[in-house]
Amino acid sequence: MTTELNNDIFYQIGNQSKDVYFVYNFEEQTFKYLNSSFEDVFELSAESVLNNPNLLLNCVHSEDKGLVINCFKECTGKKIARKYEFRIVCKDEFIKYIRVSVYPVLSQGNLKQLTGIVEDVSIAKTNNFHIEKINARKNTTLEIVSHDLKEPLAMIGLAVSDLLSNSLFDGQDRILKSLTFIKDMCERNVLLIRNLINHEFLSSSEIEIRKERADLICEIKDVIGFYQYAELNLFRSFEFISSEKKLYAMIDSMKFMQVINNLISNSIKFTPANGSIKIEVQDRGNTVLICVSDNGIGIPQHLQPYLFERFSIAMREGLHGEHSWGLGMSIIKTIIELHHGKIWFNSVEHQGSTFYIEIPK
Template identity: 50%
Template sequence: FENSREKYVKVSLYPFNNESTIICGIVEDITVERHNKLHIEQINYRKNITLEVLSHDLKEPLGMMKLTASSMEKEIAKTGDKSLQRSLNFIADMCDRNTRLIRSVINHEFIKSNVVELKKDRLELVWELKDALRYYRRSRLSQVRNFKFSSNKDKIYLPLDGMKFLQVINNLISNSIKFTDENGTIGITANDLGDSVIISVHDNGRGIPEEMRSTLFERAEQGFRAGLVGRDSGGLGLGIIHNIVKSHDGRIWFETETGKGTTFYVELPK
């Protein structure tokens, strides 16, 4: 079309049987509806990323304040000053409460949006994944983490519920951020295998403890491992992520090595 503008049409076909079969149909231009839907999904996804970046920026100083207060409390205990001890204990307790409150807000938003009914559309996967990483690269997180992307094809088309699928990617990235040291690397890779596509989210962080691996996807919105300094262990629901992938007729698994990192794989049919 003119100006390279794409058009979306909806075709409805109806067979009429008389002496011979006649097929009649209606063609509707749904370009505006489609673009509006994509725009809403992008806004929702950017909202989720903004909340994640904001929670990271708030939790890190709160965690450091808690550690500092706890350290000071131990030293003050040697002097016997009970009043100052109580004040430092109060500071540490308030930091802990506010950290849990931040994580609760993020989890609530994720779980609430997860109950929306699945609706698949034909999406260009490479663009969606690059767009997802673009917001992390533009945030302050890019100063303390390295974000990478690679794909074996320039374009890959898949039938996806864009909002739910990007929640999966966002939450896997979020967990990688929590358990990867500063200047660590977090990457996304997309490989078109012909009949299916494998998307991987990998990091060079702490890895998953062996005792938690067998039940990892059975844990609902609970955390699955201890975070780094200044970060709580509240996870974003790997059980929920597993259910979203399953609803796309896909599968999810992981490879991990303690102290070296973790890679989550999501395979989806084309």
């Protein structure tokens, strides 16, 4: 009697909801209940799916079908509640993102039903996607701008310092005051740019990550594309290599792309003009390997054991006097570990460095 009452309440809620409510009989492999919102979300006849549940798999995006099958096996095998997100293809090839919350119903330890709610999260997903893209491009653009401004500001500061150090303007307080002002402004503006770049990255270790399924190839290509566009101004060449056109993994896109951006930025900092920086992505089955390599000055052997420590003795200025904040590599390691991954490197002084990131898909 209690089961019937609970089902009745579930159906009443479902009949009033804009989300999809469902009850799936696991033993019979058929749906017992689909509310009216099902047809609005999936753009399929509810009656046809009640009679043939396999029709649902046909509307799943081709790149996500393997994911959906694995999710179903996980939920029915482990018999625990789960949330899944994947894409479906509706009429006119329109793609929707949906979130499925599944709750197994057991009887004497045996799985009897799967009940749950399906939400159309396309708008939120699209908005989040654009926010992440804007954030990644902002970080990359600031990094490029900092390199564009750094050298002229440094040259102005150097010229002014030279004027201040000789006796040409001795006794001319007004000129000396103006020169000191110019020198201070150069130093402050370089520091301001660097603070803007590092502020969000430095706070990353204090924020929990929110992992979602994302195409790593697309995300990394978007970041490296900005560097390739500006490579003439940066005086370095950038190369991206991947044998796969698409490669999905569960990541916090915003923070993971901050890691990639920071590694590229470090390569720029320690690679002389006309040097090269390469980013490579490899599919290793259950994991993904990302390599960021350069032919820069490398890391001295005596500093290598301390590289991932906060405020370690390994922090150094860049080739053009760029400041080292001592937190970057520590935060990179933290973010990678929050993704259940690992990071390591190989480096030979005066020959370059390669950083490796391996994360589970």
